[in-house]
Structure formats: C-alpha cells, structure tokens
Amino acid sequence: MAKPPWHILLIEDNAEDCAELRQMLLLGGSRRYRFSEARLGAEGICMLLDPHSGPVDCVLLDYDLPDMNAHAVLAALCRDTGMPPCPVVVITGMAMEEGPNLLGAGAQDFIGKRWTSADSLTRAVENAIGRFALLTERRGAQEALRTSEERYRALFNSIDAGYAVIELSFDSAGDAIDAHYIQVNPAFEQQTGLHAAVGRTLHGLVPDIEDLWLKAYGRVASTGTPVRMERHSEALQRWFDVYAFRLGDPQARQVAVLFYDTTERKRVELALIAAKAEAEAANRAKSDFLLSMSHELRSPLSAMLGFTQLLEAGTPPPTPAQQDSVQQILSAGWYLLGLINEILDLTSIESGKTVLSSQSMSLQDVLDDCRAMIEPQAQGGGIRLVFPHFEQPCFVQADPTRTKQVLINLLSNAIKYNRSAGQVTVRCTVTPEQRVRVSVEDTGRGLAAAQIAQLFQPFNRLGKESGTEPGTGIGLVICKRLVELMGGCIGVDSTPGVGSCFWFELDAAPPPVDDRxxxxxxxxxxxxxxxxxxxxxxxxxxxxxxxxxxxxxxxxxxxxxxxxxxxxxxxxxxxxxxxxxxxxxxxxxxxxxxxxxxxxxxxxxxxxxxxxxxxxxxxxxxxxxxxxxxxxxxxxxxxxxxxxxxxxxxxxxxx
Structure with a gap:
C-alpha cells in the first residue's frame, strides 16, 4: 500500500526559492509530497495553529522574512507547549554558527541555502520528522508520568490514614533489627504523634519500641505475604490497625505500612464491654432477687390459700357474708399466685435456667389438648372456637409442654380481649422456609401501630391496667422467650376495629418412627x-x-x-x-x-x-x-x- 504524501508548508517570501525547494524534494527521494505556501511569518503561524487547516508534517522556514525572522516564528509556535506543532527545518543564508541557537529555539534542523541539494534537503526533512516523532513520544511519556506522580502525590497527601514506606535492616540471623523511614504522608504525624520521620530510623524515633512491630514488618519483607493486625504500642500508648505489604523485589527490603490510630475506638469498646458486664451482673442480681423473693412469697401465700379453703369447707359452713369474704380472699390469692408463678417462669427463662427438650411432636395432638383446656373459658365468654383439621400429619421440632404454654396464652388473650359473641380461629400453614406457622386470629378491637410497638414488654398491658379483665402483662414476654429458645419466632398482625392475629413459627420436622x-x-x-x-x-x-x-x-x-x-x-x-x-x-x-x-x-x-x-x-x-x-x-x-x-x-x- 502506497504511503500517504507528506504535507510540507513552505514559509518563504521568494517564489523562485519556493519552486526550487519543491523541486529538490520531489527529486530527492521516492516519497510523495503535497505543498502549502506562506509568504509571511505571521501567515505561516496562522496556518499552523488553525485547527481547520489540517495537519502539517514538516515546515521549511526561511530565516529572513519581511515581517519577522525564524527566531520570532519559532517563539510564536512554541509559546504554549514549548514545542512547535510539527517539525521545523530552517533554511538560512547566514553563517552556520546560528544553527545551535535555532535548535535551542525549537527547530529540528537547519540547512544553508547555498549548500542545499536534493539529497541533503530530503534527508533533513526525513530526519526532522523522525526526531520530532521520538521527541513527541518521549514528551507524552514524561507528561503521563508527571500526571501519574501528581495523582499519586495528591492521594498520598489527602488520605486520612497514616502511610509510610520503610526499608528494613536485618542482622546476620535474618531478623529485622530496625527500619529506615523513606517516605511518610502528612497524616503520619497525626496518627502517631512522631515528627520529622523521613531519613530517621524507627529506633531513633522511638527507642523503646516493641520488637513485635519489627518482627511483623520483617516477615512481610522476607516472605512477601501482607499482614493485617490490630495491636497496642506501649511505647506510643496507642492502638493501631495496620496493613503492611512489600514493595518491589525482596532485595529492596521495602515495606509500605498503611495504618489508623484506633485508640479512641478501643477505649469506647472497652468501656462498652465493662458496661455490658456491669449490666449483666445487675441483671443477674435482679433475677436472683426475683427468684428468691418469689419463692419466699409462695410459701406464706400457699398457706393462706390452704387455710382459706379450709374455712370455705368448714363446719358449720360460713355465713353468706363470710362466704363472700372467703371468695374475695381466694380470688385475690389465686391471682397473686399466678403472678408469682409467671415472674418465676420469666426470671428462670432470662437467667438461662429453663431446660427445654427438643423433639419431633405432632401439632394436631398439641392443638387438641389446648382446645380441651381452653373451651370452658371460651364458652363462659360466649366465644366460638375454630380449630384446623389436618388432612396430613404435621410435625414440628419443639418442646411439647412449652408449645402448649405458648398456645394457651395466645388463645386465652384472644378470648379475653374479644368482642361479645366473637370468634377465635386457629390456622396452621407451612412457609417457604419449611417452617410451620400457627396463627391465632380474634375478632376483637385490634391494635394500633403504637400499641404493637409496645408488645412483648414486661408488665405492659397497653392501657388495660384499669380494665375489668385480669392480667399481668408478662404472658406475651414469656411466649416470645420460649418460642425463641425453641428456635422459632413470634409476631402479630392487627387492624383496629377488625381484630388481631398473633402467630409463631417453629421448624417443621419429619414424623418420628414408632420406636423413637x-x-x-x-x-x-x-x-x-x-x-x-x-x-x-x-x-x-x-x-x-x-x-x-x-x-x-x-x-x-x-x-x-x-x-x-x-x-x-x-x-x-x-x-x-x-x-x-x-x-x-x-x-x-x-x-x-x-x-x-x-x-x-x-x-x-x-x-x-x-x-x-x-x-x-x-x-x-x-x-x-x-x-x-x-x-x-x-x-x-x-x-x-x-x-x-x-x-x-x-x-x-x-x-
């Protein structure tokens, strides 16, 4: 494929000299050319700097022009970048001693008019184009390197982390004995409190620095394996989170260290740990107190209930007024005993002293037992119960007794807080996560979002404290703890004026074989x-x-x-x-x-x-x-x- 012609711009005021230069180039080699001409230096400058004029491969510039000389033209072309936009060969009729000055001004070559021949002119143009290409490539590489260094320096100076490049010194046994600081960023001083580190050694900066730092950096330099560590320096009285990696070849023994001062975060962590331990100790003390107090209350309360029952069944029987008093004592006593039992249960759960058995159990059996226990309460309140019937056996992995306790509590609440002649519906569904969800739906007043947010809080009855229905506000908390101990979860969906649906999920289980x-x-x-x-x-x-x-x-x-x-x-x-x-x-x-x-x-x-x-x-x-x-x-x-x-x-x- 033929090479494209070179575009040569002739800046020459003498028409005969222009024709002669064109002729010499056409005769001097096999290369094809196309030519443009300018009679004045200013005209040639405009042609070269005009982006619409097209690229020029080389300029043949007459030294003396009517409006300016070659030095002025070169100065105008090199004003912004220090280089002309294309190679320039100066045709001079002056003494050849002017040549070095022209090269210094930006020309690629110069040649005398009197000694110019076709061969010499062709070689001058070809050499100028070749040298200019190399110079442009080198200049581009230098510019890219300068830009890269500027970006690195900007990043190096702007990061909040401390950064240092160190060179390790080793003894004859191969152990690191010191480190020489080659480079540090501005954050280094802030993160360490050390000043003027560049050019000094680690032992020179911190004479009593711990050996663990040099050992770690020495391993990085020797093996090339990066290290991430968080350690405390007694010498600096600071905690550091450090990432160190090797730079270059092992022979360079250089390691880059990127680090943060984590002293304040560590102080907060230690304070939180101490506060947590204190809170746990206080919680244990509270639990122990509640357990002890509840046990202490149960004994005299049991005696009171026992003797009250003896009075109720005594001979002669109590008068109507006495019977009413006895019933008041029994009612209050049984309520108080239930409260104490719930406190004992909750305290036992929260202290980790509740023992659960985990086994594959039939959900149908649990629901049947709960229905038999809760039906008298439902009938007394005029509430209709709807329980599911399983076409296929359904098994969950749980503690049967505790599962019944949870379900009875939810059913009792659904009956207690239902409307007159309302309904309680129990549903069982299998979730995509292979869990079984047991839902207890009622037709009561429902709960607002603010009330739902307060559920499962001990002794919080959501404003029902002054109502006629008895309760302690502990039952749902116990339900939540028990379900979570069995590996499940519990929640509620409610619409004011429509009703509530309390549900809990347990892991589905395979049916137990007979011998199990x-x-x-x-x-x-x-x-x-x-x-x-x-x-x-x-x-x-x-x-x-x-x-x-x-x-x-x-x-x-x-x-x-x-x-x-x-x-x-x-x-x-x-x-x-x-x-x-x-x-x-x-x-x-x-x-x-x-x-x-x-x-x-x-x-x-x-x-x-x-x-x-x-x-x-x-x-x-x-x-x-x-x-x-x-x-x-x-x-x-x-x-x-x-x-x-x-x-x-x-x-x-x-x-």
Whole structure:
C-alpha cells in the first residue's frame, strides 16, 4: 500500500526559492509530497495553529522574512507547549554558527541555502520528522508520568490514614533489627504523634519500641505475604490497625505500612464491654432477687390459700357474708399466685435456667389438648372456637409442654380481649422456609401501630391496667422467650376495629418412627452456648431413639443429672471457667450419678485442659470444634460403658 504524501508548508517570501525547494524534494527521494505556501511569518503561524487547516508534517522556514525572522516564528509556535506543532527545518543564508541557537529555539534542523541539494534537503526533512516523532513520544511519556506522580502525590497527601514506606535492616540471623523511614504522608504525624520521620530510623524515633512491630514488618519483607493486625504500642500508648505489604523485589527490603490510630475506638469498646458486664451482673442480681423473693412469697401465700379453703369447707359452713369474704380472699390469692408463678417462669427463662427438650411432636395432638383446656373459658365468654383439621400429619421440632404454654396464652388473650359473641380461629400453614406457622386470629378491637410497638414488654398491658379483665402483662414476654429458645419466632398482625392475629413459627420436622417414641438412649448436654447446642442437636438427630436433654448452666445440669439419670452427660468446659470441672467432680462423688460417663467438650486441645478434665472424672475429652465422627465414636464407647455397668448391676441383683 502506497504511503500517504507528506504535507510540507513552505514559509518563504521568494517564489523562485519556493519552486526550487519543491523541486529538490520531489527529486530527492521516492516519497510523495503535497505543498502549502506562506509568504509571511505571521501567515505561516496562522496556518499552523488553525485547527481547520489540517495537519502539517514538516515546515521549511526561511530565516529572513519581511515581517519577522525564524527566531520570532519559532517563539510564536512554541509559546504554549514549548514545542512547535510539527517539525521545523530552517533554511538560512547566514553563517552556520546560528544553527545551535535555532535548535535551542525549537527547530529540528537547519540547512544553508547555498549548500542545499536534493539529497541533503530530503534527508533533513526525513530526519526532522523522525526526531520530532521520538521527541513527541518521549514528551507524552514524561507528561503521563508527571500526571501519574501528581495523582499519586495528591492521594498520598489527602488520605486520612497514616502511610509510610520503610526499608528494613536485618542482622546476620535474618531478623529485622530496625527500619529506615523513606517516605511518610502528612497524616503520619497525626496518627502517631512522631515528627520529622523521613531519613530517621524507627529506633531513633522511638527507642523503646516493641520488637513485635519489627518482627511483623520483617516477615512481610522476607516472605512477601501482607499482614493485617490490630495491636497496642506501649511505647506510643496507642492502638493501631495496620496493613503492611512489600514493595518491589525482596532485595529492596521495602515495606509500605498503611495504618489508623484506633485508640479512641478501643477505649469506647472497652468501656462498652465493662458496661455490658456491669449490666449483666445487675441483671443477674435482679433475677436472683426475683427468684428468691418469689419463692419466699409462695410459701406464706400457699398457706393462706390452704387455710382459706379450709374455712370455705368448714363446719358449720360460713355465713353468706363470710362466704363472700372467703371468695374475695381466694380470688385475690389465686391471682397473686399466678403472678408469682409467671415472674418465676420469666426470671428462670432470662437467667438461662429453663431446660427445654427438643423433639419431633405432632401439632394436631398439641392443638387438641389446648382446645380441651381452653373451651370452658371460651364458652363462659360466649366465644366460638375454630380449630384446623389436618388432612396430613404435621410435625414440628419443639418442646411439647412449652408449645402448649405458648398456645394457651395466645388463645386465652384472644378470648379475653374479644368482642361479645366473637370468634377465635386457629390456622396452621407451612412457609417457604419449611417452617410451620400457627396463627391465632380474634375478632376483637385490634391494635394500633403504637400499641404493637409496645408488645412483648414486661408488665405492659397497653392501657388495660384499669380494665375489668385480669392480667399481668408478662404472658406475651414469656411466649416470645420460649418460642425463641425453641428456635422459632413470634409476631402479630392487627387492624383496629377488625381484630388481631398473633402467630409463631417453629421448624417443621419429619414424623418420628414408632420406636423413637420410647428413647433408647438419653443424653444430657450442659452448655450455655446456643450455637454449640444447635450443632450437637443436628448430630444427634441422625441417631434414632436418642433423647437430648439440655441445661444452660451447671446448677441446672447437676439437678437434671440427678433426677433424669441420663446414659451419658456432655459438659462444655472452658479454661477461664472452672465450673465445668467442678461439676464433673460433684457428679463423680454423688452415688446417684457416679456411674454415668461424662464427655468433656473443651474450647481447645491444650494437654493441661485434657489432663484436668480426666483428673476431674471425665470419660473422654474432645476439643472444640470437634469432628462429628470422633464425637460419635466417643458417645458409642460411653453408651457401651453405661450398658455394661447396667448388666453388671443386674447380674449382682440376680445373684
């Protein structure tokens, strides 16, 4: 393909000289040309700077023009960028000593008129175009580099994080012994409190700096593996969140460090932790007080109710006036006893002392039992009950007794706060998440949005305190806690003037097989961590006819072990809490539980923890997180031991 012609602009006031220059270029090589001419320097400048004139590949510029000389033309062309828009070759009739000055002014080449030939002129144009292309490319690269450096510098100076580039020094053993600061940004001083760091060493800035910083940076420089860490510097009395990464080759030993001073955030975190611990301690004290006070109140109250009932049934019978007084005492006493029982229940739940059993249970059976218990109350209030009938059996994973407690409470409220001759409808649906939703709908007054926002708050009866219906405002709170302990959720939808729908959801479960109704094995797990309880439940769910009993604290676990006599006891132990080890020692000394194998589930696999657990009487020690297979093997061995002890006892009795 033929090369496009070069566009040559001749700035020459002599027409004969223009013709001669054109002729020499046409004869000097195989390249094609097209020409433009300007008689004055100003005219040529306008043609070159006019964007509509088209690009010019090279200018042949006469040194002496009627309006200006070559230096003036070059100065005008180089005014904005320091370079002319295209290569310029000056044709001079003066002494050749002027040539270097022309090159310094922006010309690519110069040539004398008297010594110009076709070959020399062609070579001058070709060389000028080639040099100008290289110069333009180099200038573009320099400009790009300058722009990149400016952007980097702007970013480097504007970020809030401290930033430093350091060069590590190592000893003969390969350990980092100091760091030399090559570069820091303005935020470095604010984040560290250190001044004039560039050119100095870390030990020079902070003589007593901890070795951990140099060790971390040394590993980054040696391995190339970045590190993210949050650590405290005693020397600077600050916390830092640090990200360090290597720059360049390992031989450079340079590390970039990006960091934030997190001292204030850490102070707030520690204050929050302390406040949380204080609040938890206060809450425990409150719970202990309520439990103790409730138990103290129950004894005299039970005596009062008992003697009042004796008066009611005494001989001779009480007079009508006395009978009315007795009924008032009984009514108030039973109400007070119910309140105390609810406080005990709520306090037990919130303190983690409530023990729930999780099993696959028939929802139809629960609904039938609840209907039988609630129907007298509904009939007394003229309320119609509508319960669902399941075409197919429906099972949920929950505690049957506690599920009935939740449902009875919702049904009782739906009857209590219904309208005259109203209706309560129970519905059961399966959600897309494979949960079963139980809904209790009433035809009462409904709840406003402000009232819904106050639901599930202890002792809040939503303005019904002065009404005729009795209540404590605790029932819904207990329902919420119980449903959540069973892994479910609870809520309400209501429309003022239409009614309310209280609902709760539980996980759907497969139907239990017949032989699972009577558990073959019973396992007690004493653990306060809900996540570990859930994981163990899922492991044991694959073992048929295994009943899992759960206790959230040591005291409840010991009581349950003594009453339920499980086949195996699992106890979570922690190095920071000696309660697990003490529980194992108590169980080992108690004749009623000493024969039950105990498996300790520890937080880590330190030998001293396993030794302490074995010394306390445990059968096996497994470290968390534990392998499912290892746990199942240990459980099978423990069950074999339990059965072996049982057979030995039977043999001795028969003997």
């Amino acid at each position: 109704r009577v558990p073959e094995h019973t396992v007690l797990y004493v653990e306060e961590d809900a996540g570990r309880l859930l994981r163990l439940e899922r492991i044991l769910a694959r073992r048929p006819r295994t009943c899992l009993l759960r206790a959230r604290d040591i005291d409840a676990g010991i009581k349950m072990a003594r009453s339920a006599r499980p086949d195996v006891i699992l106890i979570g132990v922690r190095p920071s809490d000696p309660g697990g080890l003490q529980a194992m020692q108590l169980l080992a000394r108690d004749p009623s539980t000493s024969h039950i194998p105990v498996i300790a589930l520890g937080e880590d696999a330190m030998p001293r923890d396993a030794e302490a657990a074995l010394a306390a009487g445990c059968f096996r020690f497994l470290a968390q997180p534990m392998e499912s297979d290892a746990f199942v093997d240990a459980l099978d061995l423990a069950l074999q031991r339990t059965h072996a002890i049982g057979r030995s006892a039977t043999t001795l009795e028969n003997a």
